[in-house]
Each structure stands twice: as structure tokens, then as C-alpha cells.
Amino acid sequence: MKVVFDFDYIPDVATFYVEFIRQFALDDDFGANLDALWDILTGGGISLPVKIEFIHFNRDRAQHFIDLARVFSEAEQELSGRLHFNITA
Numbered sequence: 001m002k003v004v005f006d007f008d009y010i011p012d013v014a015t016f017y018v019e020f021i022r023q024f025a026l027d028d029d030f031g032a033n034l035d036a037l038w039d040i041l042t043g044g045g046i047s048l049p050v051k052i053e054f055i056h057f058n059r060d061r062a063q064h065f066i067d068l069a070r071v072f073s074e075a076e077q078e079l080s081g082r083l084h085f086n087i088t089a
Contacts, residue, residue: 041075
């Protein structure tokens with residue numbers, strides 16, 4: 001499965017979480033914070049394997065979303081090939 005987050009349409013972190021919930025068909029009780037994101041990625045809350053791509057993620061946007069990117073990158077390492085994370089400008 002491949003999931004793409006297009007940052008041309010994600011202006012802030014709150015919108016990212018709305019899109020994350022939609023893309024992964026999560027319940028509304030998802031915590032929408034970095035700890036909940038880590039838990040859902042690494043704790044079996046989403047179907048694996050998965051490829052997650054951030055597109056249109058330029059330098060200006062990276063400043064606002066760097067913590068999200070870090071969590072995805074660390075989850076990629078933790079899940080040893082079951083989650084692939086990529087960023088393109």
C-alpha cells in the first residue's frame with residue numbers, strides 16, 4: 001500500500017492529522033499528536049507494509065513539519081522494512 005501526503009494541500013499540523021486519519025481510516029479518537037502517531041505507526045494500528053511519501057515538502061514547509069518527518073523516519077528504522085518513508089520537494 002502507498003499513501004501520499006501532498007503538502008501543497010496541508011497548510012498546518014492539524015490538517016496533516018485530519019488527512020492522516022482519513023487516509024488510514026482511523027477512528028476519531030486518534031490522539032492527533034506525535035506520541036499517538038508513533039503508537040499507531042509502530043503498534044499495529046495501520047496495515048503494513050506501507051510506503052508513505054511526503055510530496056511538495058520544501059524547505060519552508062519542513063520548518064513547520066520537521067517533528068512529523070522525524071517520527072516517520074524513526075518508525076521506518078523501527079519497523080525494519082515494513083514501513084518505507086520518502087520525502088520529495
